Amino acid sequence: MKLAMIGFGQAGGKIVDKFLEYDDRTGSGIVRSAVAVNTAKADLLGLERVPEENRVLIGQTRVKGHGVGADNELGAEIAEEDIDEVQSVIDNIPVHEIDAFLIIAGLGGGTGSGGSPVLAKHLKRIYTEPVYGLGILPSSDEGGIYTLNAARSFQTFVREVDNLLVFDNDAWRKTGESMESGYEEINDEIVKRFGILFGAGEVTGGSEVAESVVDSSEIVNTLASGGVSTVGYAAEQVTDDSSSGLLSRFKSDGASDSMDAANTTNRITSLVRKAALGRLTLPCEIDGAERALLVLSGPPTQLNRKGIERGRKWLEEQTGSMEVRGGDYPVSDSSYVASVILLSGVHNVPRIKELQQVAIEAQENIDEIRAESEENLEQLVEDDEDELDPLF
Numbered sequence: 001m002k003l004a005m006i007g008f009g010q011a012g013g014k015i016v017d018k019f020l021e022y023d024d025r026t027g028s029g030i031v032r033s034a035v036a037v038n039t040a041k042a043d044l045l046g047l048e049r050v051p052e053e054n055r056v057l058i059g060q061t062r063v064k065g066h067g068v069g070a071d072n073e074l075g076a077e078i079a080e081e082d083i084d085e086v087q088s089v090i091d092n093i094p095v096h097e098i099d100a101f102l103i104i105a106g107l108g109g110g111t112g113s114g115g116s117p118v119l120a121k122h123l124k125r126i127y128t129e130p131v132y133g134l135g136i137l138p139s140s141d142e143g144g145i146y147t148l149n150a151a152r153s154f155q156t157f158v159r160e161v162d163n164l165l166v167f168d169n170d171a172w173r174k175t176g177e178s179m180e181s182g183y184e185e186i187n188d189e190i191v192k193r194f195g196i197l198f199g200a201g202e203v204t205g206g207s208e209v210a211e212s213v214v215d216s217s218e219i220v221n222t223l224a225s226g227g228v229s230t231v232g233y234a235a236e237q238v239t240d241d242s243s244s245g246l247l248s249r250f251k252s253d254g255a256s257d258s259m260d261a262a263n264t265t266n267r268i269t270s271l272v273r274k275a276a277l278g279r280l281t282l283p284c285e286i287d288g289a290e291r292a293l294l295v296l297s298g299p300p301t302q303l304n305r306k307g308i309e310r311g312r313k314w315l316e317e318q319t320g321s322m323e324v325r326g327g328d329y330p331v332s333d334s335s336y337v338a339s340v341i342l343l344s345g346v347h348n349v350p351r352i353k354e355l356q357q358v359a360i361e362a363q364e365n366i367d368e369i370r371a372e373s374e375e376n377l378e379q380l381v382e383d384d385e386d387e388l389d390p391l392f
């Protein structure tokens with residue numbers, strides 16, 4: 001699947017950079033265009049792979065290239081004011097060659113959190129291609145303002161995009177690790193999972209005979225449920241027996257053939273379970289997911305239709321969804337078989353309920369603060385009137 005990736009804010013830009021590196025390393029070809037938008041000049045300068053002409057510094061008149069300091073209302077205002085500057089770079093994207101836009105942002109800060117829903121709304125108004133978001137939730141030890149920003153941004157972002165893919169830093173942070181090295185690992189995890197998922201829709205036949213390759217339209221259809229999505233992953237190293245796999249096809253011994261096939265099938269079904277029941281990018285109950293897509297990547301000799309079909313059936317039972325798609329992503333030089341599962345339209349997500357609660361409480365507090373200040377104001381006016389009365 002070909003994407004125009006737009007990283008908004010520091011986390012967004014860094015992750016787009018990582019996707020470009022992944023593309024170079026694996027040849028997966030998912031990033032058709034890469035753009036980075038920020039209010040902080042230093043963050044844009046720190047990027048390594050996003051082309052310089054695709055780095056957009058917004059809000060110069062307001063914050064002079066220094067960022068918005070986690071003020072996401074200011075981030076949103078600046079995005080509104082400077083949307084034309086972002087658009088002028090997007091104008092250079094060959095939109096007819098992409099399958100979708102993907103806006104990537106950390107939702108806890110100010111720039112990406114405030115700006116990405118504004119950009120999503122703008123893109124949806126102009127283009128017919130789907131606009132997806134990849135939202136990163138802050139870890140809970142980052143502090144109240146980050147949680148509050150995420151709670152507010154999440155609500156708007158999910159409304160503006162066609163589907164919001166979510167990664168929760170909180171579920172992935174390791175204690176005792178520095179933030180920077182923690183992010184390195186987390187970003188690798190993000191790029192690996194989403195890279196396999198989107199890369200699956202980019203296989204172009206060739207010599208690798210896949211049994212049922214995932215098509216980019218299957219990814220689009222899975223995401224068409226809307227709402228929030230999460231991604232599971234599990235992998236197992238396989239010995240480099242692609243040659244023996246090929247040889248075994250010519251063996252007269254039918255029993256060993258069927259043993260190989262049974263092992264392959266069992267490995268696939270067990271990887272599907274591990275991916276769905278292991279740590280998801282956004283932990284949640286998989287029961288009730290509206291749609292799902294199962295991708296099995298690895299050497300073609302280690303993939304088979306029976307395993308995928310069984311995995312797909314199992315996912316149908318677990319999610320209760322009748323729209324579970326599945327297919328191969330053959331990668332002949334890989335020594336791993338990996339299972340990636342996209343669960344789209346998930347509902348039972350504790351972290352989101354928690355964020356919604358934070359947003360409601362903040363709203364109530366705001367109402368209280370407003371009510372209090374209105375009372376104070378009335379009191380002041382009354383006091384003034386009392387003082388003024390004797391004069392009349």
Ligand SMILES: Nc1nc2c(ncn2[C@@H]2O[C@H](COP(=O)(O)OP(=O)(O)OP(=O)(O)O)[C@@H](O)[C@H]2O)c(=O)[nH]1
Nearest residue numbers: 009010011067068070106108109110111112138183
């Ligand atoms: N996964 C991941 N999350 C990150 C990374 N950097 C920051 N974050 C998260 O993203 C949130 C937002 O941070 P930034 O992207 O730095 O913020 P910004 O959008 O540039 O906004 P301001 O700095 O306030 O102008 C943080 O609270 C972290 O939770 C990263 O490299 N990887």
